[in-house]
Amino acid sequence: MHIHAFDRYHAHESPIHHLDPRVKVVVTVAFILSNALLPDGSWLAFLVAWLVLLLANDQSRLGLGYTFKRSFVALPFALAAVSAIFSPLGRPLAEWHFLGLSIIPTDFGLLRFFSILARSWLSVQMAILLVATTQFPDLIHAFEHLRVPRSLTTIVAFLYRYLFVLTDEVYRLLRARQARSAAAPGRRSGGSVVWRARVTGSMAGQLFLRSYERSDRIYNAMLSRGYTGHLRTLNPHVMSRRDWLALGLALSSLLLTQLVGWIR
Amino acid sequence: MVYAPAPLHIPDGFLNLVIALIFWGLAASMIAAALSKTNKSLGEKQVPLMGVMAAFIFAAQMLNFPVAGGTSGHFLGGALAAIVLGPWAGILVMTAVIAVQGLLFQDGGLLVMGANIFNMGILTAVIGFGLYRTVSGRGKATRLAVAGFAAWLSTVASALLASLQLWLSGTSRLEIVVPAMLGVHLLIGAGEAIVTVLALAFIEQTRPDLLNAEKTASSGGRGWIYTGIAVSLLAVFLSPLASASPDGLERVAGDMGFLHLGQSAPYKILPDYTIPILGGTALSTIIAGAVGALVVLGLVVLVGRSLRKTR
Incomplete structure (x- = not known):
């Protein structure tokens, strides 16, 4: 993406x-x-x-x-x-x-x-x-x-920066679910609503862990490139x-x- | 792209200016407190962690599961964020999510964003974390059950507060908006609870260190417990009251001068006719009341047991 x-x-x-x-x-x-x-x-x-x-x-x-x-x-x-x-x-x-x-x-x-x-x-x-x-x-x-606290704007900037990365992650999860939910003609695929909700819950948990660990890696990568707590811009x-x-x-x-x- | 606007995001024009500004003030002071708290505990790591977690909530809202007849449940995430990351961090994460939804997708207005942040970010953190914190040292089953209940209640309480804001702004009639919003969100909240519990169960299995008692205790003090329980009880008692006897609530608000504060067109004490479009009014009242009684019972038992233990 x-x-x-x-x-x-x-x-x-x-x-x-x-x-x-x-x-x-x-x-x-x-x-x-x-x-x-x-x-x-x-x-x-x-x-x-x-x-x-x-x-x-x-x-x-x-x-x-x-x-x-x-x-x-x-x-x-x-x-x-x-x-x-x-x-x-x-x-x-x-x-x-x-x-x-x-x-x-x-x-x-x-x-x-x-x-x-x-x-x-x-x-x-x-x-x-x-x-x-x-x-x-x-x-x-x-x-x-306009004096919105800098840490808040930077958090929003990060959200925007990583949104598409995590959306890709969501699509991978959705594709994996689809690939595993084969349906025979005339039969509904997947189990009951509870079963489907459980799959979604595990996906949300999985996505959380991947994001959490990714934020750790990002932070380390940024530290090694001289990050001091806020983002700079070349646009005056x-x-x-x-x-x-x-x-x-x-x-x-x-x-x-x-x-x-x-x-x- | 799968992106469904949730019915809780109030657009501009639907809230009275006074109400919008009051909630902006409340939200801004909470956000400021959250910024200084997380900055103290996380330092410069605050920004990448919060930012990526906000992107996680945003992306997780795309995960949906088919329920029936073309409708699908999906996920709001406020309670989960507060439980796993702590209440202050949860507030910041949800603020960022709501800000981007409003700015970029026009899902929720700019002038009323304070109210949206308060309903969906702060109230969910208070209820979600507050209730979860009461059982943080206990067995897995208890914690998951309480987390699920907190997720459900936080969704319902957000809907209740949003309908009260709409009513105080003179946009909706109390006796219609409260049962309608509560009816819908009792169901949405059920989906929210299931996904929150299962996501927590998954996290618990793979990274138990993120959910252990010391980490929960260090991310928010005991004050959260009392506030969480107080706000939850208020929501549980106010929902049946507001949908069963709107006259009572309207009179209280009138006596306290709220109506003049918020409403350019104060409604007088209601005449006899109403339009219960939703048949679910009585049902939702009964369910909310019954659940409320159960919660109180459960909390009394829990508080009693923890008191006995410390002695």
């Missing part, structure tokens, strides 16, 4: 790709924060936020619909908000009877439900754009510059004037979104 098999980065030449990763991280978090601050039902402000998002999409040269296509990852969770529709606070809109129960959607409930959906949908798209235009190692350095990450300008523009557009949302 390739080392960057898990990266969602899309190599391109664009103003957004060339921005300092710090700017992109700050703007993404500010965008999500701004969505969380908007009051329920401020549709005009959600529209402005969406325009900001579309502009960022366009500037990234990945296509206007790029993040839209990938924006449905959080959709299954919308189920959790469905019950908000039936909030007893608002004016009842309809009343259905179903198996002896009355189901009453209210106007307040609907407003709340769609506001939650809008916030979530907008926020997840900006996060998608962030990882599509920033390489993961750069992202980690950005967090380091200096904020240029263009970066400051982009940061200012993005933050003021979010301020505008807030104004639109709160002034009626």
